[in-house]
Amino acid sequence: MVACYQGFMDIVFLLAGCPHLDVNWQDKEGNTALMIASQAGHITITNYLLNYFSGIDIERRNVHGFTALMKAGMQGKTDCVRALMLAGADMNATDPGRGFTPQQWAQFTGRFETFCLMRKLLARPCPVQFSDRYKPEWPKLKELVAKANEPKNCLEKLCETIRSTLTINFPRDPEEDGPLDHMVRMTTAISSPFVATGCRTICPSSPPCVGKRRFTVQEILRKQKSPTMKASAKEYTKQQKLFQNSHLVMVPKKKERRASLPPMTSPSKHGTAASSRRGSLMPLSMMKWSSVQPGIVVPKVRIFKAPTPTYEPERIRRKSSAKRSSNFLELPQWRYKELKEERKKAEEEEKRKAEEAERERAAKLAAKRKS
CATH class of the missing domain: 1.25.40.20 (Ankyrin repeat-containing domain)
Incomplete structure (x- = not known):
């Protein structure tokens, strides 16, 4: 919430x-x-x-x-x-x-x-354009073309010219089922190249409608799941048990293979088979796309045998900040900070000299008293 x-x-x-x-x-x-x-x-x-x-x-x-x-x-x-x-x-x-x-x-x-x-x-x-049965042809096009090609006499041409000259076009809403409305429908349809390359519809035969209950993606996929997909899922779980303690290394190919449509689940971030949980089915519009080369890179996976339980990785000791090598970059020192440190060192030096002078004076007084 x-x-x-x-x-x-x-x-x-x-x-x-x-x-x-x-x-x-x-x-x-x-x-x-x-x-x-x-x-x-x-x-x-x-x-x-x-x-x-x-x-x-x-x-x-x-x-x-x-x-x-x-x-x-x-x-x-x-x-x-x-x-x-x-x-x-x-x-x-x-x-x-x-x-x-x-x-x-x-x-x-x-x-x-x-x-x-x-x-x-x-x-x-x-919205009929979200259905796979939608046809992008404009139904009024043939009627308007036939009307424009009709022969006109001189009086009709003169009246049309005068009417178009004296008519004032005020701004108004787009015409119902007009060219602009048809353009919006055609470009937002699932068969449009603008949409077909960017997303994948799981139920193209049942578009959303006002008053009709729409199921979630999980419910639709659960209904559409076939016995073959269930059998393949069982084989995958068996293979996953065999390589449960294995270590995966992601090696990208030299030639990148681009897929036209991304899978519903994304690969694990750390690349371990043990962390293969089901993804949250993030919508494709939320995924990060490359505007130059859309799609994903299909990686090559190498599987190595897991190390022994007594194996301990080598611990790399970090160098302390006091003993820095000249190969590492250091933070820049501002002028006012340098002056502040110099002033602090001068004050400490004066304080140390004053303490030493006080000790010498005390030693001299003690020597005089003994004599």
């Missing part, structure tokens, strides 16, 4: 791999992590909670009877409202106090941009 409130994305990604985490846990006011993230407007965390935390309850209510969609609509967080609506949040849910729906709460609190977004999504609830 604290990570969702503060916007700590890395913490949320790490907690996705924790099996003992209850994502629907509520605080004293009844708010869940999804409510906190959507109310704060952290769209990346909201999408990650909806897509990668299995068993998340979108319709969980707090003590006031508000859902996550209501709280996001009250605060005017349009991106979070869109994500919750496409994840299947109930638009007809009402609170026990005023009995308002999320759309009515957005209108009541003056969030007119969010209210208009809800109306647009309800008018067109399903």
